[in-house]
Amino acid sequence: MKQKIPAANVDDLSTWVKYKSSLCQECQGTCCSLPVEVRFSDLVRMGLADAFEADEPTKRIAKRLMKEGIVGHFNHKTEVFTLSRYSNDDCIYLNQKTRLCDIYTNRPDTCRNHPRIGPKPGFCAYKPKQY
Numbered sequence: 001m002k003q004k005i006p007a008a009n010v011d012d013l014s015t016w017v018k019y020k021s022s023l024c025q026e027c028q029g030t031c032c033s034l035p036v037e038v039r040f041s042d043l044v045r046m047g048l049a050d051a052f053e054a055d056e057p058t059k060r061i062a063k064r065l066m067k068e069g070i071v072g073h074f075n076h077k078t079e080v081f082t083l084s085r086y087s088n089d090d091c092i093y094l095n096q097k098t099r100l101c102d103i104y105t106n107r108p109d110t111c112r113n114h115p116r117i118g119p120k121p122g123f124c125a126y127k128p129k130q131y
């Protein structure tokens with residue numbers, strides 16, 4: 001019989017499990033409820049900024065995206081944007097029905113690199129889907 005993996009608590013790194021890609025299919029997409037930091041190059045790939053805006057003050061882009069509800073926070077020092085989240089902490093691009101990313105092919109580098117780079121490299125907060 002296949003061993004059941006217990007659901008992780010996203011806020012408790014000790015409950016995270018060793019990542020393997022086969023886990024993703026059965027997971028609720030817990031990694032998409034972690035804060036997502038993005039840079040200007042991500043915004044261009046996501047279609048939220050134009051490459052020619054690179055010469056503009058980044059804080060102006062941040063102001064626009066915050067007004068549009070896409071960015072929740074902007075760090076002026078590091079010029080890193082944090083994407084907005086729903087009240088349940090899900091990323092605004094996580095489809096609430098399918099629990100899949102609506103912009104998967106254009107997703108930010110942070111998402112591409114997870115969990116290789118992240119709060120606990122090589123581990124993820126696997127939580128099985130509730131059917």
Ligand code: SF4
Pocket residue numbers: 031032033036091092093094095100101102103104107108111
């Ligand atoms: S952009 Fe997509 S992959 Fe990244 S956290 Fe949001 S829903 Fe998940």
